[in-house]
Amino acid sequence: MYDFNYKRASSVDDASSSMASADDGKFVAGGMTLLPTLKQRLAMPSDLVDLADLDDLVGVKVDNNSVTVGAMTPHAVVNASEEVKKAIPALSKLAGLIGDPMVRNRGTIGGSISNNDPAADYPSAVVGLGATVHTNKREIAGDDFFTGMFETALEEDELVTKVVFPIPEKASYMKFPNPASRYAIVGTFVSTGSQGTRVAVTGAGPCVFRQPEMETALENQFTPESVENIKQDDSDLNTDIHASAEYRAHLVTVMAKRAVAEANG
Amino acid sequence: MTTTTVSMTVNGKQLSADVENRTLLVQYLRESHGLTGTHVGCDTSQCGACTVHVDGLPIKACTILARQVEGKEVTTIEGLADGEKLHPMQEAFRENHALQCGFCTPGMVMSAIGIVDRNSDSLDEKTVRHELEGNFCRCTGYHNIVKAILAAHEEMTA
Ligand SMILES: Cc1cc2nc3c(=O)[nH]c(=O)nc-3n(C[C@H](O)[C@H](O)[C@H](O)COP(=O)(O)OP(=O)(O)OC[C@H]3O[C@@H](n4cnc5c(N)ncnc54)[C@H](O)[C@@H]3O)c2cc1C
Ligand code: FES
Ligand code: FES
Numbered sequence: 001m002y003d004f005n006y007k008r009a010s011s012v013d014d015a016s017s018s019m020a021s022a023d024d025g026k027f028v029a030g031g032m033t034l035l036p037t038l039k040q041r042l043a044m045p046s047d048l049v050d051l052a053d054l055d056d057l058v059g060v061k062v063d064n065n066s067v068t069v070g071a072m073t074p075h076a077v078v079n080a081s082e083e084v085k086k087a088i089p090a091l092s093k094l095a096g097l098i099g100d101p102m103v104r105n106r107g108t109i110g111g112s113i114s115n116n117d118p119a120a121d122y123p124s125a126v127v128g129l130g131a132t133v134h135t136n137k138r139e140i141a142g143d144d145f146f147t148g149m150f151e152t153a154l155e156e157d158e159l160v161t162k163v164v165f166p167i168p169e170k171a172s173y174m175k176f177p178n179p180a181s182r183y184a185i186v187g188t189f190v191s192t193g194s195q196g197t198r199v200a201v202t203g204a205g206p207c208v209f210r211q212p213e214m215e216t217a218l219e220n221q222f223t224p225e226s227v228e229n230i231k232q233d234d235s236d237l238n239t240d241i242h243a244s245a246e247y248r249a250h251l252v253t254v255m256a257k258r259a260v261a262e263a264n265g
Numbered sequence: 266m267t268t269t270t271v272s273m274t275v276n277g278k279q280l281s282a283d284v285e286n287r288t289l290l291v292q293y294l295r296e297s298h299g300l301t302g303t304h305v306g307c308d309t310s311q312c313g314a315c316t317v318h319v320d321g322l323p324i325k326a327c328t329i330l331a332r333q334v335e336g337k338e339v340t341t342i343e344g345l346a347d348g349e350k351l352h353p354m355q356e357a358f359r360e361n362h363a364l365q366c367g368f369c370t371p372g373m374v375m376s377a378i379g380i381v382d383r384n385s386d387s388l389d390e391k392t393v394r395h396e397l398e399g400n401f402c403r404c405t406g407y408h409n410i411v412k413a414i415l416a417a418h419e420e421m422t423a
Contacts, residue, residue: 003267006286006332028333035328036310038287048286052333076322080383100399101379102313105322106329181311182398 001038005047012056012136012161015049020157022047027159029072029111032103057110057161062087065167065194071110071160079104088129090171090189090263094121097175099182110160113145116152116207118238119183121175123208128173128189128200131165149206168193170222172263174255175203178242185243188255190214190263192222199227199256204237204248214256222264224257271331275300276344284331291315293331294341302342302371306401313400316372317341323379325399342371345378354378357417358410365404376400377414381421388418 009015019025025047037043057072062083079096098121112122126142133140135158145153171191175184184203191198197219199211217226234249268283282297294300306314315326318340345352354374364370380396393411
């Protein structure tokens with residue numbers, strides 16, 4: 001790891017202005033992605049701006065219509081929250097499937113979605129529930145936030161402050177985890193409610209995507225049978241040592257079917 | 266080389282050392298303070314051998330900077346025993362033959378205490394196996410580790 005300047009931001013504004021004045025700065029949240037990246041020298045930022053002291057960005061709030069998760073809330077907190085379990089059990093479940101307990105104690109939702117790893121879990125919930133990402137500058141619809149592999153709509157000095165998830169009528173997340181890392185080989189998030197009927201797929205392609213054919217079928221009838229014969233086109237899917245594009249395409253349908261079954265309870 | 270003085274409470278003692286910004290917590294513990302009970306198995310955030318508690322929660326000491334831990338409370342494997350008397354989790358590992366080479370053991374024990382803390386009401390084998398997913402053991406096959414954690418759970422919650 002190359003050395004860098006380190007600063008703990010005292011407020012959201014301080015974080016943003018420190019980033020704007022750094023040569024080539026990076027925010028650090030849980031560090032569960034950033035530190036391994038630095039160790040491999042895949043990134044060599046001049047400055048790290050630590051968000052750890054921004055207590056306003058930590059915590060979960062649930063009202064009648066939505067669940068709000070602060071950007072610095074660790075996965076373990078979302079997983080263990082009784083309020084989240086009641087309002088959106090699928091979100092609590094998803095957070096509990098990320099990595100391992102030590103990763104869940106440090107890793108944050110803000111870090112996960114800002115990093116936008118193609119195999120990360122949270123992007124599927126943001127898109128699959130039609131959530132809104134709040135930053136220090138604006139609100140970004142979940143559908144517009146993830147723009148490509150490791151790419152988001154965020155500007156350099158822009159930081160995620162919270163994510164607001166509308167409470168669906170039904171939702172579920174099913175993932176086929178990589179047995180070593182637990183990242184999603186394929187993860188499918190389904191929901192139906194005020195944001196329409198949504199099917200969001202992570203792990204399969206370069207970036208989370210919606211599956212329109214399945215969404216239409218589920219709008220007609222929200223049953224596992226509605227999706228079981230819908231084949232995902234594999235032409236833009238990932239092939240790596242873990243799974244071929246063809247296998248991933250197959251898993252999209254299997255995970256969708258299981259997710260709908262679980263959502264129906 | 267620029268260094269900064271980083272202070273934290275480790276096993277109840279206030280410690281300080283001058284380190285670089287890029288110094289990891291595990292290096293701070295092992296190299297600055299000689300606390301070599303915390304092991305480095307992989308250095309890639311996978312194996313859990315470096316697990317310590319920061320403010321009561323298990324985390325991987327190879328994936329956090331010493332500076333990120335400034336002012337916090339750290340517990341390492343060296344901080345568990347009460348003089349000659351082992352912590353119930355250490356005792357259960359000994360009783361149940363839950364280690365062979367012992368390399369993974371400090372991380373296993375720190376992680377296992379987290380499992381008991383999170384599941385103080387009830388704990389079953391399936392949960393233990395699932396929540397051990399961040400700790401690798403190359404020797405034991407996990408069976409006796411799981412047995413030890415279930416035994417320690419009884420002892421710690423009795
Ligand atoms: C062993 C292991 C297993 C894992 N398994 C999984 C898994 O199964 N599923 C999964 O989804 N993830 C997994 N992860 C990744 C984990 O969820 C990370 O927590 C997450 O990807 C990054 O969150 P972080 O808080 O650690 O961010 P950091 O590593 O601190 O930051 C990541 C990036 O986001 C930026 N950033 C951080 N916070 C903000 C913010 N508020 N606003 C703007 N930018 C920000 C940083 O600058 C950096 O570029 C795993 C990680 C490890 C080490
Ligand atoms: S040395 Fe930290 S996880 Fe392996
Ligand atoms: S006892 Fe040898 S690695 Fe676990």
